[in-house]
Amino acid sequence: MKDAEFLPYMYVIVESSKAIENIKNLKVGMKHAEKIEVVKKLNLNKEVDAVKISLRHPKEVNEWRSAVKPFGERREYDIPFVRRYMIDHDLAPMVEVKEDFTRGKKEIEKMKVLAFDIETLSKSPTDIGGDPITMISVWGEGVKKVITWADTGGAGNIPEWLQTEKNEASMIKAFIRLVNEYKPEVIVGYNSDMFDWPFIAKRAEKLGITPMFNGRALGFVRRGRGTAPYLPGMNPTDLYIFVRNILSPYLQAETLDLGTVADELIGETKTDIGGSDGIQEAWNDPEKRRRLFEYSLQDAKVTYNLAEKIMPMIYELSKIVGQTIFDTSRLPSGQMVEWLLMRAAFKRNMLIPNKPKSEIFSERYAQRYVGAFVKEPIKGLHHRIAVCDFRSLYPTIIMAHNISPDAVGCDHKECKKNSPENGVHFCTKKKGFMPELMESIFNTRMEVKASLKKLKKGSKEWVLAKAKSNALKLILNSFYGYLGFAGSRWYTLESAQAITAWGRKYIKEIMKVAESEGFTVIYGDTDSVMLNYPESHSDADFEDRVGDFMKRVNDSLPKPIQLDLEGIFKTGLFVTKKRYALMGKDGSLIVKGLERVRRDWSPLARKVQDRVLRLILSDRVEDAKTFVKEKVKELRAGKIPIEDLIITTQLTKMPEDYATIAPHVKVARDMRKAGEPVLPGMLIKYVVAPGSGTISSRAVWAKEAKEYDVEYYINNQLIPPILRLMEVFGESERSLKAKQAGLDGFFK
Numbered sequence: 200m201k202d203a204e205f206l207p208y209m210y211v212i213v214e215s216s217k218a219i220e221n222i223k224n225l226k227v228g229m230k231h232a233e234k235i236e237v238v239k240k241l242n243l244n245k246e247v248d249a250v251k252i253s254l255r256h257p258k259e260v261n262e263w264r265s266a267v268k269p270f271g272e273r274r275e276y277d278i279p280f281v282r283r284y285m286i287d288h289d290l291a292p293m294v295e296v297k298e299d300f301t302r303g304k305k306e307i308e309k310m311k312v313l314a315f316d317i318e319t320l321s322k323s324p325t326d327i328g329g330d331p332i333t334m335i336s337v338w339g340e341g342v343k344k345v346i347t348w349a350d351t352g353g354a355g356n357i358p359e360w361l362q363t364e365k366n367e368a369s370m371i372k373a374f375i376r377l378v379n380e381y382k383p384e385v386i387v388g389y390n391s392d393m394f395d396w397p398f399i400a401k402r403a404e405k406l407g408i409t410p411m412f413n414g415r416a417l418g419f420v421r422r423g424r425g426t427a428p429y430l431p432g433m434n435p436t437d438l439y440i441f442v443r444n445i446l447s448p449y450l451q452a453e454t455l456d457l458g459t460v461a462d463e464l465i466g467e468t469k470t471d472i473g474g475s476d477g478i479q480e481a482w483n484d485p486e487k488r489r490r491l492f493e494y495s496l497q498d499a500k501v502t503y504n505l506a507e508k509i510m511p512m513i514y515e516l517s518k519i520v521g522q523t524i525f526d527t528s529r530l531p532s533g534q535m536v537e538w539l540l541m542r543a544a545f546k547r548n549m550l551i552p553n554k555p556k557s558e559i560f561s562e563r564y565a566q567r568y569v570g571a572f573v574k575e576p577i578k579g580l581h582h583r584i585a586v587c588d589f590r591s592l593y594p595t596i597i598m599a600h601n602i603s604p605d606a607v608g609c610d611h612k613e614c615k616k617n618s619p620e621n622g623v624h625f626c627t628k629k630k631g632f633m634p635e636l637m638e639s640i641f642n643t644r645m646e647v648k649a650s651l652k653k654l655k656k657g658s659k660e661w662v663l664a665k666a667k668s669n670a671l672k673l674i675l676n677s678f679y680g681y682l683g684f685a686g687s688r689w690y691t692l693e694s695a696q697a698i699t700a701w702g703r704k705y706i707k708e709i710m711k712v713a714e715s716e717g718f719t720v721i722y723g724d725t726d727s728v729m730l731n732y733p734e735s736h737s738d739a740d741f742e743d744r745v746g747d748f749m750k751r752v753n754d755s756l757p758k759p760i761q762l763d764l765e766g767i768f769k770t771g772l773f774v775t776k777k778r779y780a781l782m783g784k785d786g787s788l789i790v791k792g793l794e795r796v797r798r799d800w801s802p803l804a805r806k807v808q809d810r811v812l813r814l815i816l817s818d819r820v821e822d823a824k825t826f827v828k829e830k831v832k833e834l835r836a837g838k839i840p841i842e843d844l845i846i847t848t849q850l851t852k853m854p855e856d857y858a859t860i861a862p863h864v865k866v867a868r869d870m871r872k873a874g875e876p877v878l879p880g881m882l883i884k885y886v887v888a889p890g891s892g893t894i895s896s897r898a899v900w901a902k903e904a905k906e907y908d909v910e911y912y913i914n915n916q917l918i919p920p921i922l923r924l925m926e927v928f929g930e931s932e933r934s935l936k937a938k939q940a941g942l943d944g945f946f947k
């Protein structure tokens with residue numbers, strides 16, 4: 200398919216007919232432009248004369264861009280030709296293209312996916328290709344396989360999914376053959392851009408193999424902060440990058456490794472084999488090797504199942520944004536928004552602003568503005584709490600107030616009152632191109648959500664609709680950040696400022712209304728308020744009052760801004776801003792900002808805090824104290840198993856590059872002395888042993904730890920996270936003021 204008529208072009212905004220003549224007479228490389236037209240375009244909200252310069256070849260755009268500099272402001276020279284073509288013809292990948300190059304109706308819904316994963320003898324995620332690949336596992340429809348060159352003699356019965364090759368080179372060749380025969384439309388890995396693909400490429404090079412996929416040698420192209428593998432027709436996708444760029448703000452997980460993410464998203468997890476130590480051990484021991492094969496196969500399976508969950512959303516985003524799956528899966532959400540805006544601008548005959556140069560970027564980057572309003576919580580334990588949330592607050596503010604780069608500061612007098620506290624105003628007479636685009640996305644999402652209710656949960660149609668709804672929501676939520684991001688073409692500080700200003704105004708207004716109706720505002724943050732009603736003595740009465748309040752508030756809000764009831768909770772413990780826990784009527788917990796889920800604390804710290812939190816939220820504060828006292832006793836009696844006291848810290852650079860010796864750095868140095876390879880990225884596990892000297896000097900590699908320092912664990916691991924919870928009950932204030940011995944004393 201080739202459309203020879205379509206030419207690359209750029210614009211120059213001209214102020215005089217002289218400039219037009221100059222451009223017409225201009226020759227670059229001894230040639231005039233293919234076509235010169237003077238067209239009316241919108242520059243934000245102002246109509247301007249622009250010279251459209253059409254050229255024969257995309258590479259000429261760059262030469263012309265320099266040549267026309269004296270004649271006016273240049274535009275749209277920095278849009279790659281293929282994308283230009285897609286914008287101008289309203290094309291999108293995965294959507295049928297008709298003979299006349301316009302967009303058809305048929306949409307592709309599912310693609311043939313193959314997941315893969317490699318195991319290596321490398322000790323660090325940053326060491327690529329230094330050590331051999333031991334096995335490559337793949338999982339797809341009708342294919343599950345572990346290809347290895349291990350001696351399987353001692354592995355017992357050889358499972359049918361295990362394919363043994365004579366050496367690493369033949370294993371890599373077998374993998375390449377399998378992929379080419381299977382012909383995936385999408386090949387997925389987890390962290391495969393940074394690890395698996397470059398690892399395969401490096402090993403192949405060392406072994407003298409050229410990996411060919413679909414007739415092309417495996418290559419790499421720059422994408423975002425790194426590189427991505429190039430496999431024509433196979434859309435190599437790295438789920439980790441999509442999780443990191445797009446999904447992580449919506450996840451509870453604080454680490455984004457495959458196991459944690461899969462556990463949260465699909466309730467499935469990796470087999471634990473004990474990190475790179477465990478892999479090494481299993482590889483060297485024929486008896487244990489079988490477990491390693493199973494572990495590797497499980498990784499490919501989990502990756503495949505995660506892809507089943509995530510890919511539909513990437514397909515939908517790809518259709519909405521109009522970029523390939525390969526690109527969409529690696530785009531930050533701001534760039535997705537930008538592509539949509541470029542299409543919307545084209546349809547409105549608007550000129551697209553240029554990408555900011557580095558000076559402008561830095562200037563913008565230095566600008567700061569006031570963010571969201573967060574109310575200091577009323578500390579302590581509260582009962583019967585209603586959590587009310589604005590549904591998509593920032594997107595709905597943008598739509599309700601017509602916040603848009605082309606609607607800022609119009610000349611109409613009547614529009615002046617459409618302004619938050621900071622003085623800037625937005626036009627109320629002509630809809631901006633951004634809110635217009637958002638409304639169409641918003642309305643589509645409402646339709647999809649309505650259709651979801653009619654579909655059977657879990658059915659093929661439901662999964663598709665759900666993915667679409669999530670994709671649309673994600674895009675809607677990304678406009679605000681886009682306006683305030685220094686690298687955006689349509690960056691407008693006034694718009695970003697106005698959004699947060701209106702956000703603060705609405706949340707404060709809601710709080711005022713709630714208080715005037717007798718509610719107590721326990722806490723509020725950005726777009727949510729948490730209320731209780733001290734006079735209420737029954738759940739039914741409370742729910743009625745909340746219902747009335749919601750209705751009154753929603754009647755007064757401009758559309759589509761809406762307050763939703765997120766839920767009514769039995770109890771809530773509030774510690775400080777951003778740190779609280781809520782317990783539902785069914786005993787379910789929502790915990791925000793407390794140490795519970797952080798991996799750098801010892802399992803003991805996390806387990807004890809979890810139990811204490813549950814006891815407090817169940818109105819059993821005294822039992823919580825007793826429980827802590829018990830644990831202190833157990834610690835003193837040496838009854839806590841050493842595994843519960845292991846502290847894990849990631850090494851971020853080489854141990855010799857640290858100026859101060861933190862405990863994990865000391866341990867990393869010990870490990871190296873013991874002949875253990877130590878590299879940045881490794882998780883260092885240690886226990887603090889008894890004795891004299893600094894904590895660092897007493898940190899012992901977990902593998903070799905036999906004893907622990909009782910006082911250290913009481914004062915640094917057990918008490919601090921508990922105190923944070925207990926502090927709110929007044930009693931602990933005394934102990935807070937006291938010295939460390941006092942802290943301990945409180946729990947004796």
Ligand SMILES: [Zn+2]
Nearest residue numbers: 609611614626
């Ligand atoms: Zn106006």
